[in-house]
Amino acid sequence: MKTFSLFHYFKVKIDRIKNNVYLYSEISIYLMKRKVTLKQIARELDVSISTVSKSLRNSLEISEDTRQKVQAFAKLYNYKPNNIALSLKNKKTKTICIIIPEIIHHFFATVISGVENVANENGYNVLVCLSDESFDKEVINMEMLANGSIDGFIMSLSKETQQKKDFHHIVEVINQGMPVVMFDRVTNEILCDKVIIDDNLAAFNATQYLIDKGFKKIGLISTVDYVSVGKLRTEGYIKALKNNDLKIEENLILKIEDTENFEESIANLLANNEIDAVFAVNELFAVTAIKEANKLGKKVPEDISIIGFTDGIISKYSSPSITTVSQNGVKMGGKAAKMLIERLEAEEEDEEQYKTEVIETELVERESTK
Amino acid sequence: MKTFSLFHYFKVKIDRIKNNVYLYSEISIYLMKRKVTLKQIARELDVSISTVSKSLRNSLEISEDTRQKVQAFAKLYNYKPNNIALSLKNKKTKTICIIIPEIIHHFFATVISGVENVANENGYNVLVCLSDESFDKEVINMEMLANGSIDGFIMSLSKETQQKKDFHHIVEVINQGMPVVMFDRVTNEILCDKVIIDDNLAAFNATQYLIDKGFKKIGLISTVDYVSVGKLRTEGYIKALKNNDLKIEENLILKIEDTENFEESIANLLANNEIDAVFAVNELFAVTAIKEANKLGKKVPEDISIIGFTDGIISKYSSPSITTVSQNGVKMGGKAAKMLIERLEAEEEDEEQYKTEVIETELVERESTK
DNA sequence: TTTCAACACGAAAACGTTTTCGGTGTATAA
DNA sequence: TTATACACCGAAAACGTTTTCGTGTTGAAA
Numbered sequence: 150m151k152t153f154s155l156f157h158y159f160k161v162k163i164d165r166i167k168n169n170v171y172l173y174s175e176i177s178i179y180l181m182k183r184k185v186t187l188k189q190i191a192r193e194l195d196v197s198i199s200t201v202s203k204s205l206r207n208s209l210e211i212s213e214d215t216r217q218k219v220q221a222f223a224k225l226y227n228y229k230p231n232n233i234a235l236s237l238k239n240k241k242t243k244t245i246c247i248i249i250p251e252i253i254h255h256f257f258a259t260v261i262s263g264v265e266n267v268a269n270e271n272g273y274n275v276l277v278c279l280s281d282e283s284f285d286k287e288v289i290n291m292e293m294l295a296n297g298s299i300d301g302f303i304m305s306l307s308k309e310t311q312q313k314k315d316f317h318h319i320v321e322v323i324n325q326g327m328p329v330v331m332f333d334r335v336t337n338e339i340l341c342d343k344v345i346i347d348d349n350l351a352a353f354n355a356t357q358y359l360i361d362k363g364f365k366k367i368g369l370i371s372t373v374d375y376v377s378v379g380k381l382r383t384e385g386y387i388k389a390l391k392n393n394d395l396k397i398e399e400n401l402i403l404k405i406e407d408t409e410n411f412e413e414s415i416a417n418l419l420a421n422n423e424i425d426a427v428f429a430v431n432e433l434f435a436v437t438a439i440k441e442a443n444k445l446g447k448k449v450p451e452d453i454s455i456i457g458f459t460d461g462i463i464s465k466y467s468s469p470s471i472t473t474v475s476q477n478g479v480k481m482g483g484k485a486a487k488m489l490i491e492r493l494e495a496e497e498e499d500e501e502q503y504k505t506e507v508i509e510t511e512l513v514e515r516e517s518t519k
Numbered sequence: 520m521k522t523f524s525l526f527h528y529f530k531v532k533i534d535r536i537k538n539n540v541y542l543y544s545e546i547s548i549y550l551m552k553r554k555v556t557l558k559q560i561a562r563e564l565d566v567s568i569s570t571v572s573k574s575l576r577n578s579l580e581i582s583e584d585t586r587q588k589v590q591a592f593a594k595l596y597n598y599k600p601n602n603i604a605l606s607l608k609n610k611k612t613k614t615i616c617i618i619i620p621e622i623i624h625h626f627f628a629t630v631i632s633g634v635e636n637v638a639n640e641n642g643y644n645v646l647v648c649l650s651d652e653s654f655d656k657e658v659i660n661m662e663m664l665a666n667g668s669i670d671g672f673i674m675s676l677s678k679e680t681q682q683k684k685d686f687h688h689i690v691e692v693i694n695q696g697m698p699v700v701m702f703d704r705v706t707n708e709i710l711c712d713k714v715i716i717d718d719n720l721a722a723f724n725a726t727q728y729l730i731d732k733g734f735k736k737i738g739l740i741s742t743v744d745y746v747s748v749g750k751l752r753t754e755g756y757i758k759a760l761k762n763n764d765l766k767i768e769e770n771l772i773l774k775i776e777d778t779e780n781f782e783e784s785i786a787n788l789l790a791n792n793e794i795d796a797v798f799a800v801n802e803l804f805a806v807t808a809i810k811e812a813n814k815l816g817k818k819v820p821e822d823i824s825i826i827g828f829t830d831g832i833i834s835k836y837s838s839p840s841i842t843t844v845s846q847n848g849v850k851m852g853g854k855a856a857k858m859l860i861e862r863l864e865a866e867e868e869d870e871e872q873y874k875t876e877v878i879e880t881e882l883v884e885r886e887s888t889k
Numbered sequence: 890t891t892t893c894a895a896c897a898c899g900a901a902a903a904c905g906t907t908t909t910c911g912g913t914g915t916a917t918a919a
Numbered sequence: 920t921t922a923t924a925c926a927c928c929g930a931a932a933a934c935g936t937t938t939t940c941g942t943g944t945t946g947a948a949a
Contacts, residue, residue, distance in 0.1 A: 183695055184666075186935060197899045202937060212897060227691075231667040233612065234935035236603045237904045244646070244668075252632050255832070258622045265622075265649050269656075274664070276614070277647040279635050286639075294644070296554075297601040297905085298614075321597075325553055436836045443838065462625065462831075466806045468813065468838045556905060567929045572907060582927060604905035607934050667935085 185226040194222060236297075245489055246276040246294050247482075248287060248304040250334075255432075255461035256478050257305070260332065263482025264303060271490050273300075284309040288318045295322045300493050302327065303485045306334040312375045314338065328492040330485045334377050342488045343505040344481055348378050351474045351510040352385025353392075355456050356428055358512060360393050362519075364426035364454065368401045368418055370434040379404070382430045382458065405434070416441040419453075426454040426518075432463040435471050439517065450519040460513055469516030481508050555596040564592060606667075615859055616646040616664050617852075618657060618674040620704070625802075625831035626848045627675070630702065633852025634673060641860050643670075654679040658688040665692045670863050672697065673855045676704040682745045684708065698862040700855045704747055712858045713875040714851055718748050721844045721880040722755025723762075725826050726798055728882060730763050732889075734796035734824065738771045738788055740804040749774070752800045752828065775804065786811040789823075796824040796888075802833045805841050809887065820889035830883055839886030851878050 191198045196215065204211045204219035205228070211219075236242045247264050249257045261277060268275050276299060280287040287307050294302075302322065310316070316339050323329055323341060330342045359367050369386045372379030383402070390397055403418045405411045415437050418424070429435035435457030439449045447453050449469055457464050460475035484506050495501070557575075561568045566585065574581045574589035575598070581589075606612045617634050619627040631647060638645050646669060650657040657677050664672075672692065680686070686709050693699055693711060700712045729737050739756045742749030753772070760767055773788045775781045785807050788794070799805035805827030809819050817823050819839055827834055830845035854876055865871070 188935075198936085199900080199938080200898060203898085206937085210897065215897085229662070229666040231607075231935050232664075233603060233606045233667040234904090235937085237601075237607050237906095237934090238936050238938095240904070242603065252622075252628045252635075253625065253832075255623065255625070258628050261647065262622050262649065265647070274646055274648070274668070276644055277631065277635070278644070279632065292599070294602075296599040297603040298644070433836075440836075440838060462623075462833055463836050466803070466810075466833050467836060468810060558905075568906085569908080569929060569931095570927090573928085576907085580927065585927085601905050604934090605907085607904090607936095608906050608908095610934070 184231075185223075185228050186231070187228075190219065190222055190226070190228065194219060240297075241493075242298060242300055243272055244274045244276055244299045245301050245303060245486070245493075246278055246290075246299045248278045248280055248290055248302060250280050250282045250305060250307045252277070252279055255463070256333075256459045256476065259461075259478025260305075260482035260485075263479035263484075264486040265482075266479070267483045267486035267490070271486075273486075273490065280307040280310075282308045284313055284315065291318045291322055295325060295327055300327070301489045302329045303332065303482075303489055304329065305332050306336060306377075308376060311336070311377060328489055330489045330492075332481055332485045336377065340503055342485075342492065342503050344484045344488065344508060345505065346476050346481070346508050346510050348381035349385040349388070351458070351476075352382035352428070352430070353389045354385075354510075355458070355474050355512060356386045356389035357393075359426045359428065359454065359456060359518070360389060360395070362426070362454065365395065366398075366401065366422065366424050366426070367395075368403070368422065368424040368427040370403045370405065370415060370418065370427060370429040370438060372430060373404050373406045379430055386428055408433075412437055412441060416444070419447070420445055424453060426456075428456050430458050432457045432459050432461050432471065432473060435473065435517070436463050436467050439467065439469070439471070449517050454518040456512075456518060464513075464515070467517075472515045472518040473513050475511045475513045477508060477510075484508060554601075555593075555598050556601070557598075560589065560592055560596070560598065564589060610667075611863075612668060612670055613642055614644045614646055614669045615671050615673060615856070615863075616648055616660075616669045618648045618650055618660055618672060620650050620652045620675060620677045622647070622649055625833070626703075626829050626846065629831075629848030630675075630852035630855075633849035633854075634856040635852075636849070637853045637856035637860070641856075643856075643860065650677040650680075652678045654683055654685065661688045661692055665695060665697055670697070671859045672699045673702065673852075673859055674699065675702050676706060676747075678746060681706070681747060698859055700859045700862075702851055702855045706747065710873055712855075712862065712873050714855045714858065714878060715875065716846050716851070716878050716880050718751035719755040719758070721828070721846075722752035722798070722800070723759045724755075724880075725828070725844050725882060726756045726759035727762075729796045729798065729824060729826060729888070730759060730765070732796070732824065735765065736768075736771065736792065736794050736796070737765075738773070738792065738794040738797040740773045740775065740785060740788070740797060740799040740808060742800060743774050743776045749800055756798055778803075782807055782811060786814070789817070790815055794823060796826075798826050800828050802827045802829050802831050802841065802843060805843070805887070806833050806837050809837065809839070809841070819887050824888040826882075826888060834883075834885070837887075842885045842888040843883050845881045845883045847878060847880075854878060 187198050187201045191201045200211060200215065201219050204216045205223055245268055247261060252258060265275050278290040280290065284307060287310055291302065311334060316336060319329060319339050330344065331339065332344045335343045335345055356367060369383065371383045374380045387397055401422055401424065403414055405414060415434065419438065419441055427438050429438055435455055438455050442449055442453050449455055455471060457471045457473040460473050464471035464473045488506065557568050557571045561571045570581060570585065571589050574586045575593055577586065615638060617631060622628060635645050648660040650660065654677060657680055661672065681704060686706060689699060689709050700714065701709065702714045705713045705715055726737060739753065741753045744750045757767055771792055771794065773784055775784060789808065789811055797808050799808055805825055808825050812819055812823050819825055825841065827841045827843040830843050834841035834843040858876065
């Protein structure tokens with residue numbers, strides 16, 4: 150029994166501790182070695198577990214003398230309370246889970262960063278789960294963790310979930326009393342706190358920006374409609390055109406389904422139409438548009454202007470760098486975490502109404518527009 | 520007491536269950552509502568907790584009859600065992616923690632992705648902690664989680680930790696019997712499992728590649744030496760030059776300390792020297808070199824060739840796309856997770872010797888070299 | 890000397906599991 | 920009828936905490 154031998158390593162030292170001779174300076178060297186529990190300290194010091202616990206928490210019930218003795222001993226063995234036991238007792242884990250479709254998307258990475266910051270400031274840990282855009286993985290993750298492992302969820306829906314419109318797993322979790330905050334890819338069918346950007350407005354502004362520059366034939370590279378943000382951004386684009394009495398031309402609108410091999414579709418869009426500007430709903434589409442334009446002998450921004458969405462690594466370091474709608478992921482994640490934690494620490498479900506926070510976007514002008 | 524009223528909602532149904540009339544088809548509708556425990560089921564069914572537990576685990580000690588009754592009831596109330604309680608009992612949390620300096624670096628994001636995959640396959644969850652390149656945050660995170668919250672660590676050292684060379688927090692954790700796997704930014708001062716790439720060799724190969732193309736004046740953009748990978752890559756570069764009897768010119772070697780505002784340094788390097796090729800130790804430096812070269816009127820790859828390190832988003836989508844040393848983060852994370860889990864599930868610390876796995880790199884040829 | 894408060898500490902319950910061990914009751918064999 | 924076996928079930932310990940309540944000792948006041 151390794152845990153026992155531990156107590157005989159520094160017999161001399163311990164006896165001195167017991168006799169209230171505290172040698173703090175000598176103690177730090179012996180910090181190492183296995184986990185020690187209240188029970189073990191209690192046994193060794195010939196007091197009860199309660200006494201040890203109270204001593205360490207500086208309870209007034211305990212005499213100055215034993216308190217110091219216990220604390221010195223605990224320090225010697227580097228006692229730290231077991232978090233799992235505390236979680237069980239308190240019915241709180243101080244851990245929140247964020248479920249995102251993919252981590253390699255820069256935007257989601259920044260959101261995690263924002264969540265982590267705020268969570269840590271408030272003493273929470275962050276569990277990251279990747280749904281991989283899969284409905285099943287989303288469900289499994291949630292069911293797995295909803296059984297005491299965490300205190301609440303922050304999530305952005307997977308594509309498949311948005312397509313199926315099946316949200317039973319989320320409803321169940323909420324019904325069990327566990328708070329959920331959705332961000333970015335949300336749905337109206339679930340009642341919970343949400344934090345989003347005004348995709349519609351942002352797209353409208355971006356398109357308007359192009360129109361103001363004098364462009365008439367503005368292409369749109371979007372996603373299929375079941376991706377909520379794709380749909381909203383498409384609507385914003387259309388609204389801007391209508392507002393300026395420009396014709397909506399179906400062949401200028403490209404809706405990409407597959408995230409692989411979309412280069413050809415974009416090349417076709419650019420080749421077969423007299424487009425003088427493009428609004429792309431993400432930075433991948435934007436940078437690909439630049440590449441394909443170059444291949445067709447069209448220079449950016451001289452021959453064609455391009456605006457992207459999401460201010461990530463690509464937009465910043467592409468040549469030319471890309472004018473884009475900046476969507477502050479860090480702020481978004483931070484806000485989501487704040488909302489979740491506030492709800493967790495509210496006096497037992499005030500059942501106060503759910504809120505939807507809108508993070509403002511900003512158009513970052515770079516080299517891809519003129 | 521909300522938890523009680525629950526038991527009176529569907530009184531009729533329950534009575535039928537008790538009388539062994541199992542109506543599975545009707546059950547699914549009532550899945551919702553709060554967490555139910557073994558104790559509650561036991562009380563309601565007038566059996567002991569042990570019986571309920573055994574029934575649900577299909578113990579042979581329990582009669583077919585009560586087993587079915589209990590299982591039907593548990594299903595009705597969507598019983599799921601409490602993970603925290605299980606963790607406490609089993610002294611295993613089935614959670615591993617990955618500590619990385621920053622999540623917005625594409626490479627680290629891919630590592631997380633690899634860790635997540637392997638972890639999930641083996642029934643583990645992944646807790647992500649960001650050290651933010653800070654020693655203190657690294658220490659706090661580790662101390663916080665080493666108290667039962669997780670089963671093991673996967674980590675890459677923060678810059679500050681590498682600079683201070685203070686690894687006491689890691690030693691302590693290991694001494695407590697918690698396995699640690701280090702990746703990418705590792706140190707020889709710690710004995711544990713590691714997974715790295717052969718930075719030296721990879722840099723050597725990349726430099727050799729440039730030399731083979733006929734370049735003589737090859738610049739190096741590296742980091743300061745306390746960043747282990749920066750140092751190793753620098754050594755590889757120097758070795759390649761020496762091997763080919765090329766002069767090592769100090770003014771062709773740029774060591775960047777600050778990750779902000781390094782553009783000027785790079786511009787100076789390119790402006791003040793007759794450089795015909797550059798090897799950069801990460802993709803940020805590589806893409807910046809391209810930008811600065813362009814500003815100086817030098818075209819890539821016509822006037823100057825550039826090789827980067829880490830095959831990330833930037834290298835792929837930059838124009839021109841960047842020839843780079845591909846460092847497979849997913850594979851690296853997967854390997855690290857595999858090593859950690861194997862150690863966790865080994866028959867109680869065989870104390871088998873620690874291993875260091877080397878992930879092979881690959882030179883991905885793109886447009887930035889000719 | 891008796892009474893009472895203050896003090897210092899311990900026992901035990903609770904959180905939700907799993908598992909070991911022991912104890913019923915019934916049926917079968919002697 | 921008695922002994923044995925077996926099927927079925929419950930009590931209790933264990934994981935590591937915190938907290939409530941109870942209890943014994945001490946000293947001072949009556």
